[in-house]
Amino acid sequence: MNEIIAKFAREGILIEDEAYLRLKEMDDPMTASSELIVSIRKEGGKFTILTSEVLDDFFEIENPHEIKAGGPVKDDFKREFDFRVIQDTSNKSYTSGEIQDMVSYFSSRFTKLKNLLSKRPELRSHVPIADLRSGGDVVSIIGIVNDLRSTKNNHKMIELEDDTGEITVIVHNENHELFEKSEKLVRDEVIGVHGVKKGRLVVASDIFHPGVPRIQEKEMKFSAVFISDVHIGSQTFLEDSFRRFVRWLNGDEGSEEQREVAADVKYLVVAGDIVDGIGIYPGQERELLIKDITEQYEEAARLFGDIQRDIKIIMIPGNHDASRIAEPQPAIPEEYAKSLYSLKNVEFLSNPSLVSLDGLKTLIYHGRSFDDMAMSINGLSHDKSHLIMEELLEKRHLAPIYGERTPLASEIEDHLVIDDVPDILHTGHVHINAYKKYRGVHLINSGTFQAQTEFQKIYNIVPTCGQVPVLHRGALKVFEF
CATH class of the missing domain: 2.40.50.140 (Nucleic acid-binding proteins)
Known part of the structure; x- marks a missing residue:
């Protein structure tokens, strides 16, 4: 069966011949198909046949080749971004495996x-x-x-x-x-x-310790949102919560205060585990709703693709994503996430990465080393990740312990040393929100969009689900979706 037809068939939607031919002629027919499916879902699946008329109404253009992937652009959200990548190891990572x-x-x-x-x-x-x-x-x-x-x-x-x-x-x-x-x-x-x-x-x-000096806090004239551990493809992924979050970002949901903050958001930073992955742990397939890695990223493209394009999305991999497991992890490979790569407002970077958001240095790290730190130092635990982040800043290294649970690539250069003191350190992995300001640095762990898993129940780990930290002009706010 043709891939486009199969894609709609999985959603219970038939496609008219003329609509199929029009889709097939587009620059990126699979992304256009994903956008249509999202729209049909929003309508509650009220029709099951996709016609060429529906296609024309949806894209509101005569020439389908002019379609650009991504969510809507609102007239009052047109911005210029002062975004710069300071460190991305995706193309700098090298090891031959020799001693x-x-x-x-x-x-x-x-x-x-x-x-x-x-x-x-x-x-x-x-x-x-x-x-x-x-x-x-x-x-x-x-x-x-x-x-x-x-x-x-x-x-x-x-x-x-x-x-x-x-x-x-x-x-x-x-x-x-x-x-x-x-x-x-x-x-x-x-x-x-x-x-x-x-x-x-x-x-x-x-x-x-090498330590960090107290830094001068910079003026922040915008807002940035921090999320991680979305785990799309898992049966425990909280899709309704994530969709409410997207509607809020687009200014379509929330209180008056929340909408005012949403209107100020320029950046969405995603610290890994976008999808749940395949074969990450024994028996995972029993807990998956989507059992193909490419389809997991296609679903991620549909969901992130609803975010209006005037918000820049910065995305790094986590240990559940389709990047190599050893850190530093290169950016999510396009071969698995082609549909995500078609979104024009997404920047794909390595784990870790250092970027400048309108002048604020933001260090993004998924946080796999938190497992080793919590096991090695008394008083540290997954539900106190702000204390772990403080220790990593003092040690000036994101994963100091070699040879334990965190796989580290023995490269010619150690890219996990914290050379520059950031204004913001954003992490994930532990599924529990945390925040602390340490020597002027904002330490943010952004929780999860995945409900408590069976593994977490065994160890009594209670995740903070759908609780999204927002740095609003220098002040932290947390909105629950």
Whole structure:
């Protein structure tokens, strides 16, 4: 059966010969078909035969080749965007899988973070580990954490390494403040240590992270909306909630205050897991409504395609999307999401990505590393992702722990180091809203449009569904749909 006819047949719609021929002649017949199906659904499926007259009425143009994919453009929403991509690793990601790539990867991480740490006054006189002397000197060193252990007396032992050698650092538990700081260390992060050299050890008097300075908050003359974890294709995808959200964005739903905010929205930032994917976990097929990855993205195109085109959409992949699983993830491949790529107002970027939204640096990361951070540091959990984001900013790395649940590509350069301090850090993955302003940086986790899954029930994870954070001229608002 022809692909266009089959597409309508799956929706219970017959297509007249003339309408079929007109559709077939369009520049992008599959996208045009998706737009028509969305329109028919909105009408409640009141007719089951698509005629050429219906086609003409829908597109309101004589020449079907002039059709542009995407939602409506409203006369009062015509804007100019000051949008710039600062970092997108989609075409910069390279690894051959050789052991030398891993050496280069950690060397890149160490060099970048050592340079940040060296700017701290306490560490400007740091020395290489191999140059440490043996007797009672006060020393400053910078290294990558190889291992963390506790002695039988519950002191903390940190195995620290730089490009010249290794040293064991001891943190005594009598120094409560420092010991508490050492409890938040994780393997493979880069830290600075101030202490006293005693034999083959360094007894720490202080520990330093690269950290972030307090930034000057920039004036925000627009609004931006942040969502993630839509999971289109899952049986638990909340389609009605998402459609209410789209109607609000288009100015067609909500209170007077909500409509005023919607009228101010220039950007929609989507932090991954647009679709539910295929084969992500054992038995997933039993929980899927759409069991083909291309059809999942076609459905995503229908839903996102309803958003009026004067809103720019920035979209990165998550671990459920059809990108490679190892981070950094390149942008969602067009071969699986051709229908999404036909939407003219969507920018497809890598996970993570750094963009400028009218001058506000926005770091977008799906958040897979949150699993490792929550398991490694006492006091961190999925329902406190703002605290995890704070830790990642302090460590200046989005996924510092190598070799655990977060797959990381051993590339020549470590692209997950946070080189630039952002104005906004937007994440997802945990399905629970969170917000905090930390040293002037807006930390936003945007919840989900997926109801509680069976997996979440087992672990008593309660998602915040359809609760959308909006940064309205610098102030956070959350609207529920």
